[in-house]
Amino acid sequence: MKLKEDFYTRPDVEQVSKDLLGKVLCTRINGILTSGKIVETEAYCGATDRACHAYQHRRTKRTEVMFQKGGVAYVYLCYGIHHLFNVVTNCKDLADAVLIRAVEPLEGEEEMLQRRNMKKLAYRLTAGPGSVSQALGILTRHKGTRLDGELIWLEDRNIQVQEKDILSGARIGVAYAEEDALLPWRFRIKDNPWCSKPQ
């Protein structure tokens, strides 16, 4: 069943980030269902985290959606090429988000291969945030989409992830964030081959 609003509005992004492991991200773009089990995430906290676009509650046109109540999509363009998908969490005016970094393909494999311009199934199909969005058909225009709707949503399919099977580490690509770059806010499922490469 679909995750409800109270899953997203909890105040602890770190916790939500961990809880998202094992949940299923689904999209139905142009009527085509694609989905994947989330195996890797990163937490971003607006109030205190230099690595977050909304650091110190910085409100811009881009970050505005992060200030909404949890349960909407924050999608932005990275390096001019990649559409990165985040789940907005916490309450209104508290700009926290979780970046989905990798999923394990479940449904719509053919469509995902096509979107990624690949011929046969390989781990790189959905490893890395840019790849996830491309495979699922998520674009910046989906920014602000409610995650309880029919376009993009998350499901709990009762997949159990043990606390001991969650590895945490420093986030990727946030060297500029100084000491905040060291926070262990990247989470992944131990021994899952669908995670993106770098430790």
Place this chain on the structure above:
DNA sequence: ATAAAGATCATT
């Protein structure tokens, strides 16, 4: 108005 940097990926 202009410039610089960026939560990345694929290729060499």
Place this chain on the structure above:
DNA sequence: ATGATCTTTATG
């Protein structure tokens, strides 16, 4: 290792 590629943001 390096290039692709273009939005967002900061600065003048």
